[in-house]
Amino acid sequence: MSVAYPIGKTMATIKEGDSLTVTQAIEERDIFLYLGLTNDNNPLFTQTDYAAQTDYQQxxxxxxxxxxIMTSAISKHLPGPGSNIVNISVNFIRSVQHGATLTFSFNVIRVDQARELVTIAIAAENVKQQRVLDAVILVAPPKGAATK
Structure with a gap:
């Protein structure tokens, strides 16, 4: 059984100023799923005793x-299903500890009709309203199904 997904915002419907806010709690389960998929065994991500010896303390x-989290929100919401990310630039400003809740603010800052690309600026803050990252993602919005 296949699931019918709607097409996200296309070049004809997306506009500069479109925005989205996503709040995400980052649980231990999420971290261990990621680590299991990537086979990343950096002790800074999992070992409390190790992390306590570093500048991060946790x-x-x-x-x-x-x-x-950012690319998922683009795929699901803005522009949405059918989007294809073509470039990502991220500045990680501050580390994020396990159990943190972050708020990601997405803003379409450029719609390039000629190249059929949109630029989305993203800022994420923790619950103390401290900026943890800034990103700019270049996205090819979805296109409708080709007609025969």
């Missing part, structure tokens, strides 16, 4: 997991 969330 285990931290893998940066690529944070990137995955």
């Amino acid at each position: 285990t931290v969330v893998p940066q690529i997991l944070l990137t995955g």
Whole structure:
């Protein structure tokens, strides 16, 4: 049984100023699923005793997991299903500890009709309203099904 997904915002419907806010709690389960998939065994991500000996003092969330939260929101919501990410630039400003809740703010800052690409700026903050990352993602919005 296949699931019918709607097409996300296309070049004809997306516009500069479109925005989205996503709040995500990052649980231990999420971190261990990521680590299991990638076989990443950095003790900074999992070992409390090890992390306590570092400048971070606590285990931290893998940066690529944070990137995955952003790309997932693009795939699901803005522009949505059928989107294809073509470039990502991320500045990780501050580490994120296990159990953190982050708020990601997405804003379409450019719609390039000629190249059929949109630029989305993203900022994420923790519950203390401290910026943890800034990102710019270039996305090819979905296109409708080809007609025969």
